[in-house]
Amino acid sequence: MLGLRSCLTRVLAARTLAPQMCSSFATGPRQYDGTFYEFRTYCLKPSKMNEYMEKIKKNIHLRTAHSELVGFWSVEFGGRMNKVFHIWKYDNFAHRTEVRKALAKDREWQEQFLIPSLALIDKQEFEIAYxxxxxxxxxxxxxxxxxxxxxxxxxxxxxxxxxxxxxxxxxxxxxxxxxxxxxxxxxxxxxxxxxxxxxxxxxxxxxxxxxxxxxxxxxxxxxxxxxxxxxxxxxxxxxxxxxxxxx
Known part of the structure; x- marks a missing residue:
């Protein structure tokens, strides 16, 4: 009987302590707010950096008409050269799907920037983050x-x-x-x-x-x-x- 009581005491104690082990980093607002950010890193072909930046500067308004750009940077130090990094904001995954469909149908964006710029890009990396x-x-x-x-x-x-x-x-x-x-x-x-x-x-x-x-x-x-x-x-x-x- 004493052993059973001791076992139950340990179980109840573990259940009591368990919530304290949870970090606010892993629970709370992130679970209820669908907003997320897409991190995009493009490695450009050598000698194509300037050409790519000129094209994106001229046409970025076509892209931002569809969703919010948080920031766009060139990488100065910390990795290979000829790299750009940008962050896009979406309300939820359905929103991103709608944006991607709209971009696929946007002939001006496709013809003036996307198709011509593909030959300038060596590698693309995407991440989704909250x-x-x-x-x-x-x-x-x-x-x-x-x-x-x-x-x-x-x-x-x-x-x-x-x-x-x-x-x-x-x-x-x-x-x-x-x-x-x-x-x-x-x-x-x-x-x-x-x-x-x-x-x-x-x-x-x-x-x-x-x-x-x-x-x-x-x-x-x-x-x-x-x-x-x-x-x-x-x-x-x-x-x-x-x-x-x-x-």
Whole structure:
């Protein structure tokens, strides 16, 4: 009888503690809000970067007539050259399907940009991501440069590493080393991947802030906790295009 009572006590205790193990990173607003973001990375053929940028600048209004462009950047550092990165916003998957169908029927878009530009592109990569519940998309106060920090976390999902990751990001935000634009968690693409989009006035101000953060005990402690769940990290310095909503 004592053994049964002890077993029941452990089960009830586990059920009581279980909700506390869930991270807000994995529950809440993201589950009820259908809005998501499509990350597109295009690797262009050598010597075709300028030609592609001229074409997209001239015709981007045809594309944005169908859905919202969040930002469009060229990659300055952090990967192969001749690369562009852009983010598109959709209300839900039905909305994206409608947009793709409309684009397929848009002869002006197809003939003036899409078909001619295909020969300029070497590789395309797509991801679908949600803003995490504790982040909202922020617009920087003025023009500058952006940094996309991509973290591949250990299997287990945000319930495992969400809170330590949040503390690491907020440690940088609270100390003012960089301005946070948004934190995104992938839904399609590599799983357990988080993208953090930062803004800085310049590449030099970013470098100065990073140097200071490395000597800040509060930031170091938060990052040290988070890296226990980290597999790899890649950073890209992004230069906004003239037509990018995020400058």
């Amino acid at each position: 803003l995490v519940p504790w982040s909202k998309l922020e617009k920087p106060p003025k023009e500058g440069v952006y940094e996309l920090a991509t973290f591949q976390m250990k299997p287990g999902g945000p319930a495992l590493w969400g809170e330590p990751f949040k503390r690491a990001v907020n440690a940088h935000v609270n100390r003012g080393y960089s301005k946070l634009v948004g934190v995104f968690h992938t839904e399609y693409g590599a799983l357990n991947r988080v993208h953090v989009l930062w803004w800085n006035e310049s590449a030099d101000s970013r470098a100065a802030g990073r140097h200071e953060s490395h000597e800040d005990p509060r930031v170091v402690a938060a990052v040290r906790e988070s890296v226990n769940y980290l597999v790899s990290q890649q950073n890209m310095l992004l230069i906004p295009a003239s037509f990018s909503p995020l400058k």
